[in-house]
Amino acid sequence: MHSTIKDVAAHSGVSIATVSRALNAPQLLNAETLAKVRESIEALDFMPSARGRQLRGVRTRLVGVVVPTLANPVFAESLQGIDEAACASDYRLMLMTTAYDSARERRAIETLREQRVDGLIATVADAESNPLLDELDRIGLPYVLAHNDTAYRAAVSVDNRRAARDGVCALLQRGHRRILMLAGSFAESDRARLRYRGYEDAMLGAGLTPHPPIELDFNADDLPPSLLAHLSDPARRPTALFCSNDRLAIIVMRGLRHAGLSVPGDISVLGFDGIPLGEWLSTALSSVATPNREIGRYAWLHLAARLGLPGDTANGPVPFKLPHSVRTGATIAPLIDPAARTASLVSENPA
Amino acid sequence: MHSTIKDVAAHSGVSIATVSRALNAPQLLNAETLAKVRESIEALDFMPSARGRQLRGVRTRLVGVVVPTLANPVFAESLQGIDEAACASDYRLMLMTTAYDSARERRAIETLREQRVDGLIATVADAESNPLLDELDRIGLPYVLAHNDTAYRAAVSVDNRRAARDGVCALLQRGHRRILMLAGSFAESDRARLRYRGYEDAMLGAGLTPHPPIELDFNADDLPPSLLAHLSDPARRPTALFCSNDRLAIIVMRGLRHAGLSVPGDISVLGFDGIPLGEWLSTALSSVATPNREIGRYAWLHLAARLGLPGDTANGPVPFKLPHSVRTGATIAPLIDPAARTASLVSENPA
DNA sequence: ATGAAAGCGCTAACAC
DNA sequence: GTGTTAGCGCTTTCAT
Numbered sequence: 001m002h003s004t005i006k007d008v009a010a011h012s013g014v015s016i017a018t019v020s021r022a023l024n025a026p027q028l029l030n031a032e033t034l035a036k037v038r039e040s041i042e043a044l045d046f047m048p049s050a051r052g053r054q055l056r057g058v059r060t061r062l063v064g065v066v067v068p069t070l071a072n073p074v075f076a077e078s079l080q081g082i083d084e085a086a087c088a089s090d091y092r093l094m095l096m097t098t099a100y101d102s103a104r105e106r107r108a109i110e111t112l113r114e115q116r117v118d119g120l121i122a123t124v125a126d127a128e129s130n131p132l133l134d135e136l137d138r139i140g141l142p143y144v145l146a147h148n149d150t151a152y153r154a155a156v157s158v159d160n161r162r163a164a165r166d167g168v169c170a171l172l173q174r175g176h177r178r179i180l181m182l183a184g185s186f187a188e189s190d191r192a193r194l195r196y197r198g199y200e201d202a203m204l205g206a207g208l209t210p211h212p213p214i215e216l217d218f219n220a221d222d223l224p225p226s227l228l229a230h231l232s233d234p235a236r237r238p239t240a241l242f243c244s245n246d247r248l249a250i251i252v253m254r255g256l257r258h259a260g261l262s263v264p265g266d267i268s269v270l271g272f273d274g275i276p277l278g279e280w281l282s283t284a285l286s287s288v289a290t291p292n293r294e295i296g297r298y299a300w301l302h303l304a305a306r307l308g309l310p311g312d313t314a315n316g317p318v319p320f321k322l323p324h325s326v327r328t329g330a331t332i333a334p335l336i337d338p339a340a341r342t343a344s345l346v347s348e349n350p351a
Numbered sequence: 352m353h354s355t356i357k358d359v360a361a362h363s364g365v366s367i368a369t370v371s372r373a374l375n376a377p378q379l380l381n382a383e384t385l386a387k388v389r390e391s392i393e394a395l396d397f398m399p400s401a402r403g404r405q406l407r408g409v410r411t412r413l414v415g416v417v418v419p420t421l422a423n424p425v426f427a428e429s430l431q432g433i434d435e436a437a438c439a440s441d442y443r444l445m446l447m448t449t450a451y452d453s454a455r456e457r458r459a460i461e462t463l464r465e466q467r468v469d470g471l472i473a474t475v476a477d478a479e480s481n482p483l484l485d486e487l488d489r490i491g492l493p494y495v496l497a498h499n500d501t502a503y504r505a506a507v508s509v510d511n512r513r514a515a516r517d518g519v520c521a522l523l524q525r526g527h528r529r530i531l532m533l534a535g536s537f538a539e540s541d542r543a544r545l546r547y548r549g550y551e552d553a554m555l556g557a558g559l560t561p562h563p564p565i566e567l568d569f570n571a572d573d574l575p576p577s578l579l580a581h582l583s584d585p586a587r588r589p590t591a592l593f594c595s596n597d598r599l600a601i602i603v604m605r606g607l608r609h610a611g612l613s614v615p616g617d618i619s620v621l622g623f624d625g626i627p628l629g630e631w632l633s634t635a636l637s638s639v640a641t642p643n644r645e646i647g648r649y650a651w652l653h654l655a656a657r658l659g660l661p662g663d664t665a666n667g668p669v670p671f672k673l674p675h676s677v678r679t680g681a682t683i684a685p686l687i688d689p690a691a692r693t694a695s696l697v698s699e700n701p702a
Numbered sequence: 703a704t705g706a707a708a709g710c711g712c713t714a715a716c717a718c
Numbered sequence: 719g720t721g722t723t724a725g726c727g728c729t730t731t732c733a734t
Contacts, residue, residue, distance in 0.1 A: 001491065002467070004727055015705045020729060030703055045490045050465040051411070052727030055402050055710045069431070071627075076427040080420070083448050092462060095446045097434050111443060114401045116353070139396045140352065250631045257633045276422075277628055280601045282608045355711055366721045371713060381719055403711030406726045 081296025164198025284329030432647025515549025635680030
């Protein structure tokens with residue numbers, strides 16, 4: 001099917017070594033020989049096999065990338081960042097998705113080891129106690145986590161806890177006191193848990209008692225009763241909702257409007273992730289924005305360093321924690337009703 | 352670095368052939384030998400190299416995937432579809448992005464040829480006259496296009512022209528006559544052009560003169576003058592806008608609201624793509640929805656067939672054209688003002 | 703400046 | 719049931 005270096009050698013009447021040199025060190029060849037070989041390469045549509053090369057060589061110039069899903073724009077964005085950076089270093093990506101499933105994580109990593117990737121970038125369900133990663137450490141296959149927020153391994157992310165705290169503080173600064181946190185499935189993400197910690201930090205810091213998180217597993221058209229119960233009494237309902245991600249925030253906003261509540265008139269909404277679309281909504285979504293593309297790019301930079309690739313050392317060491325920002329759009333309003341300031345859904349903290 | 356089949360053979364005191372059999376045909380081995388070999392495999396963290404295998408074998412079980420960008424959820428979705436389907440057939444993905452740039456398309460395809468992918472799935476800027484694809488045809492490397500809408504090559508997509516026509520017809524049926532089409536960059540997408548043709552079809556079919564498309568290259572916060580000019584006079588402004596994709600539609604809706612126009616009160620908006628987020632907007636976006644994930648899946652099915660993989664033949668031949676649907680959300684309202692029916696931005700077609 | 707030959711990790715005849 | 723060996727496509731000494 002494919003022509004090989006042998007075919008080219010035969011076609012141009014030289015040895016395979018000469019063809020190899022035409023490919024890798026053309027300056028060593030006689031100009032005429034080179035021309036002849038190149039003609040044959042053209043004529044035969046020859047394209048050297050990375051397989052043959054890699055078998056011989058030390059590196060495959062392949063990076064494995066493991067992400068939960070591409071349906072989440074957060075991962076699509078960081079993948080984009082990895083792709084751009086890795087391509088610039090002449091590396092190629094092998095992509096595997098896991099749907100947050102640890103069996104699939106295991107298969108993904110096995111596959112990538114078989115493919116002899118030089119290293120890998122992964123977003124895993126559990127970054128801390130993870131035997132798969134321990135094994136990578138043991139066998140010495142370099143990897144860098146992206147989005148996972150842990151101090152125990154090389155991991156590029158924002159500081160989710162502080163980011164969430166800062167987001168909630170922005171609400172507090174605008175006078176909100178009755179702030180609820182909504183989350184997708186906690187089970188599936190260590191990040192959601194850290195964000196809840198951040199919410200707690202902010203609330204406690206303001207002398208307020210954090211409310212337990214409300215978990216929403218959302219596929220319905222309307223808000224679940226667990227949330228509606230909190231919204232019924234205007235005097236006691238929360239004045240702001242902090243959602244653990246933007247998709248959730250958008251869905252919730254819709255539900256609120258269906259329930260006859262205006263955003264931000266009746267209730268403010270803050271998301272997390274900073275997906276691009278949020279900014280374009282007619283009521284621009286407020287969000288704790290994370291630099292997803294940069295997370296991908298920095299993950300690659302760290303991996304590149306571990307691979308001993310010539311790095312851009314001009315800017316000093318590459319950070320693991322990237323700065324977040326609180327993007328206050330139109331979905332947050334300052335609280336003006338003084339009554340709301342004193343009424344309390346969450347009881348005041350005596351401390 | 353990695354241990355090889357030789358290491359395992361030495362460690363367990365058998366020949367490399369036996370190790371190979373332990374991997375590929377364990378039933379041929381004596382139970383004790385097998386156990387011994389497996390122990391060594393464990394002990395040495397041995398993982399067979401796909402490189403060695405592929406060099407010998409006919410197939411690499413690798414598919415190349417070439418998409419313009421992952422920032423567009425349309426491609427992220429179809430990639431997801433490819434991934435799911437290909438993984439199910441025990442194939443792995445090599446991903447390359449091109450940013451609609453033909454030089455990058457060329458490099459992507461070269462890279463994938465070097466990697467000896469068994470076939471590839473691509474979304475290219477120009478599907479019809481494309482030397483790269485012609486070359487693939489010549490050398491016999493199987494490929495299937497996704498999203499590209501052409502009859503000249505194997506390509507899985509919706510019928511963009513008919514889909515656009517159907518979308519515009521939905522507007523016409525609701526009494527709209529002054530309908531404008533907005534598009535991103537036409538240069539970059541054959542699909543946008545086909546969608547404009549569909550708009551023309553619908554307008555002409557209703558005895559109306561289509562208006563030239565308004566091209567928006569959007570990064571600004573407000574609507575460009577080219578569009579605002581059309582909106583100034585309430586008596587003559589369009590009653591509906593057909594946008595060539597959903598991102599554009601969302602941005603335009605925001606601009607309209609900034610300009611003091613309500614959607615759909617003053618003006619209806621129809622998008623194209625059916626991105627999931629659109630449905631979750633508080634005013635759910637109307638859109639000509641395309642089955643992106645299915646496009647990916649079917650592209651794989653076609654490729655699998657060309658690769659001679661055992662296909663799911665139960666459901667008959669796999670189609671190339673997938674059904675679109677017009678999702679009418681809240682951004683379209685029927686036209687009630689009879690005055691608007693007769694006034695005309697676009698002149699009535701005498702035919 | 704070019705060729706001959708070994709070897710990368712593995713599979714598959716073929717032998718025993 | 720297991721071992722020996724050739725060879726997949728390429729790079730890389732080592733000769734010439």
